[in-house]
Amino acid sequence: MEDFRTPTARARGLGAARGGTRDFWYQRVTSALGVLLITGAIIVVIDSIGADYDDVRALLSNPVVVALLLLALLNFCIHMRIGMQVIIEDYVHQPMAKVLLLIVNAGFSTVIGVVGAVAIIKIAFSG
Amino acid sequence: MTGTAAPTPRIPIAPHMQVYRPTLTMVMSIMHRLTGTALYAGTVVFVWWLVAVAAGRVAYETFLDVFGSVPGLVVLFGLTWAVLHHALGGIRHLIWDVGRAHTYPWREYLARANLIGSLTLSATLWVVFYPW
């Protein structure tokens, strides 16, 4: 099908969405906070190396560790949802495929966050 | 679109990716994206670890068996590097976002520091903390 739109019509497209700044800002906020949170999370993981099951459980039910891991999980689920959305928008141009992948992305990020949080809370409250 | 109409002449697009000489910042941009994608999948490993601890001793032993195997250790080392590379890359991007280090040679130094830093850091972490 030949495209008879003028270059102006094509360039203007659907106009400016007046958006994108929020995602851009959240991505920067979560990356700056992420550097701190991931450092904490790495220390926790290192601390668990070689420990037996009861020690790991005790470590993960420490209130500071619980708070750190919950914050990290929330932070990175936001970060990875935005990041993957940018990748999908960059490379996937077929409208149906794009919408489907955006939904899968939002779903995956949410499921990871919720399942992880439930696990952390369960460990925290069952000693 | 079924081939009944005369084919419209297709105008070629000038070659791009296949003729562009890779630049360090461009390669680092691709690696930032690849490590980000790897970490996206890697969250499954992290959540698996949490769920295994929550589920009990047997589930935790299974987790240790899987990630204590050679392929498992390779995955864990890969994720370690991906985390550190992506985190340092994030700092690089934050510096660029505030308009610093855009000029030569600083932008190249940043990109190089990113790569060298992530490799040495992940190697150091494993040498020091892995129970060899």
Added chain:
Amino acid sequence: MRAFLPLNFGTDTASWVAKGKIWNTPAGAKATRVFEIYRYDSESGRGPRLDVYHIDRGSCGPMVLDALIKIKNEIDPTLTFRRSCREGVCGSCSMSIGGRNWLACTQRIDDIEGSIRIFPLNHFPVKKDLVVDQRHVLAQHQIIQPWLKTAKPAPEGEWLQSPEDRVKLDGYYECILCFSCTGGCPSYWWNGDRYLGPAVLLQAYRWIVDSRDEATGQRLDTLEDPFRLYRCHTIMNCTKTCPKGLEPAKAIARIKAMLVARQH
């Protein structure tokens, strides 16, 4: 697959470059340089090809443009390219030379090792040989309204500007719109239909920071879009390939910072 992936992710057979003609080595030449040049003629009925020319460096000027003119004058008059000022001011002769985009008139032949490969500006539709179709990118340039916009009637003299405010335009007003940066931007390759690209965004910033302009907010509104602006991922190819030494990536970073600033 073509519908699923971005335009021309290497899947577009019309853009494949075939091997072309190898033109004769000049007789009696001492130091020849090999030029591999993209050729395309829509009237030939064939796709693009890569022709090989041998140039006697001794009888050729120092710049790539000199070699192109020499080929056109002495070897193959059908070779088509844009050029005008031949001194880096007009921006006509930007093209892909040795794997990056530069002005043919300011690119020294001797700075490139081995065979010199020349293509039209990356990812632009090709009209003929090294001449590309700029209609889309120029229409994108119109979107940002590259002129002084004021509600107040023009003063009898000049619009006044302090020296401090004038300095803010340095590094941005010098852009000659050669689109080397836009052609070198991977984000523009995948999303050039919606992403405005580095050249146009640098121009947009040049008007946004102009203290005499009264439409700053409106200009930011026009750019605030996930595709028009935020496809920029700071890959830095634009800044590296600017033949005028400008920094489009920094201009774009500043625009993003302003959009964040007006939210908080």
